[in-house]
Amino acid sequence: MNATTDKTWEHAGLGLFITLGGLLLLLTIAAGTGIGEMSISIETTFAAMTNKIGWSAVALNPIQESVIWDYRLSRALVGACCGAGLAVSGAVLQSLLRNPLAEPYVLGISAGASTGAVSIIILGVGVGTVTLSAGAFVGAFVAFAFVALLSHGARGGASKTILAGVAASQLFNALTSYVVTTSGNAQQTRDVMFWLLGSFGGVRWPEFQLILIVVVIGFLICMYFASALDAFAFGDDAAASLGIPVNIVRIALFATTALMTATIVSMVGSIGFVGLVVPHGARFIVGHNHIRLLPTCMVAGGIFMVLADITSRVVLPQQVLPIGVVTALVGVPAFSIILYRAKSTT
Amino acid sequence: MSIRAENLVWSVGKIRIIDGVSLSVRPGKVLGVLGPNGSGKSSLLRLLAGLRRPAGGQVFLEERDLRTIGRGALARRMALVEQQATTEANVRVRDVVSLGRIPHRSPFSGWSQGDEAAVNAALDRVGMRERAHRTWHSLSGGERQRVHLARALAQAPRELLLDEPTNHLDIQHQIALLKLVGELALTTIVALHDINHAAMFCDQLLILDGGRLVAQGTPEAVLSEALMRQVFRVEARIESSPHHGRPHIHYMI
CATH class of the missing domain: 3.40.50.300 (P-loop containing nucleotide triphosphate hydrolases)
Incomplete structure (x- = not known):
C-alpha cells in the first residue's frame, strides 16, 4: 500500500474511532443516568433531561426528575471526567518516566491527599466538604513538592523519581495511619476508609464544573506536548537531541498531571487502577503515538469509570460498593487479558 | 571547519x-x-x-x-545516534523514524508531504522501507541501529x-x-x-x-606501534593493507 494513503487512512480511522468512542461514552453516561437504586423508566429519564435543557416541558414526578438531573447525571459526568483525567495522567507519566508501572499516584499524590483529608476529618480543622477537598488538595501538593525536591536533589532520572514517589507514598500513608490510630474513633475510621477507596457519593454540578475545566485544560496541555512525549521513548538524551526542552517539558507535565490528580483525589478519593490499566488498553488498540493515545485514553477512561460506577451501585442491593473496589475487581481481569494478548501478538 | x-x-x-x-x-x-x-x-x-x-x-x-x-x-x-538506545514501548519502525521530524514541526501542525518524503527517503537509505510497519521488539540489533540512523537522517x-x-x-x-x-x-x-x-x-x-x-x-599519521602500546596497552604491528590501502593492525600475542 502507498504510504501516503496509509497515513490518510490512519487519520480517517482515528477520527471515526474517536467519534464512535465519544458516542459510546455518551451512551455509557446515559446508562449511568438511567440505572440505579430507584428504577426510573427510560422515557422519564429522557424527558427529565430534555426538560432541564429546555427542549420539552413534560410534567414529571419532581423527585424522579431531581434524582435524574441533580444526582445521577452530575455523578455520571463527574465520573467520566475523573476517569478521563486519571487515564490521561497515567499515559503521560508512563511515557515520561519510561515505566509501564507508573500511574497517577506514583508521585505520592494520593497518599498526600489522604493525609490532608484525614487530618481534616479527624483533627476537625474546619467543617464541610469544601475544607475536606481543600485539605486533600493541599496534602497532594505537599507530597508532589516533596517528590519533586527529592528527585531533583538526587539529580533527576526516571527511576529516581519513582523511588522518591515510593518514599513519599510510604511516608504519607504512615502519617495517615498514625493520625487515624492515635485520634480516630470507629465511625471516623470507617469514614476515612470509605474515602480512601473512593466514592462518587456527594458530587453534584459545582464539582462537575470544576473537574471539567481542570481535565479539559490538563488534556490540552498534554496534547500540546504529545510529540515531545513520543520523543521520550528512547530516553532523555534522545529527546534532548531532537530539540525537546527536556526539563521544561517534564516539569510542565508533572505539574499538569499532579494538578489533575490532586483535584480528582480531593473530590472523589483515590480511585486506583484506572490510570494504570486504561493507558495500557488504549496502547493495545491505537499504538504508542500520543496524538492518538491521549484522546483514546480520555474517552476510554471516561467509559471505564462510568461503567465501574454503575457496577458499584447495582451489584449489591441497598448498598454502594467503594468505587476503588470495583475498578480493581473489573480492572485486574481486563488487564490480564490485555497482558496475555499483547504477549501473543508481539 | x-x-x-x-x-x-x-x-x-x-x-x-x-x-x-x-x-x-x-x-x-x-x-x-x-x-x-x-x-x-x-x-x-x-x-x-x-x-x-x-x-x-x-x-x-x-x-x-x-x-x-x-x-x-x-x-x-545536527543528529545524534546513541549507543544501543532502546525502549520498553513497542513502537513501529515508521513511528521511530518519524521522531526525526519533530524539530521541523510545531506542536499542532499536521504531518506534511515534506515530512512524509523525508521519512521515506531515510527508510530507503537504510533499506528499512519494507519493514516500516514492524514493531521495535521484533527487530534485530542491526535493524535497530539502522532505524536509529534513519531517524537521524530524517532530521535532515x-x-x-x-x-x-x-x-x-x-x-x-x-x-x-x-x-x-x-x-x-x-x-x-x-x-x-x-x-x-x-x-x-x-x-x-x-x-x-x-x-x-x-x-x-x-x-596513517596517527596509528603507530608506540601509540598502540601506550594507549591501548597491546603489542601490534601496523602495515598498509594491500587490499584497501589503509593501515591495518596485526595484534601480537
Missing part, C-alpha cells in the same frame, strides 16, 4: 572526564574517535551535541558558538554524531553500517571500538586516553 571544539573540559564531581580536548572536522568528512573504555568518547560526543554543558572550552558549528544556537535549530542541523542534519553504532552487531552489519555512514555526505563524528574499522572508514582519527587528547590526524 564544520565542527570545531576548543579546550573542552567536563567533570563529574571531582573526576575530570574530558580534560582539555580540542578538535576540528572539515565539512563532509568522517572523524573517528578512538580510545580505551572510559576514555571519554561518549562524554565528548555529548558535549559536542550540546547535551552536556562543558565546564570549560567551547564548541563551534561553522564558527558559531554552540551556546548561541537554540535547541530546536540545533536539532534541525548537516552534522551527524554516532556513539559506537556498531556495538553488538555481527560483522556483516558492522561493515554495512560504516559503509553507509561513509557514503553520506555529512560531517560525521563517530566513536568506534574497532581500530581497523576506524582506519578503513574514517578520514581522520582522534585518540583519547583518560579524557585527554593523545593524537589527531589521518589514520
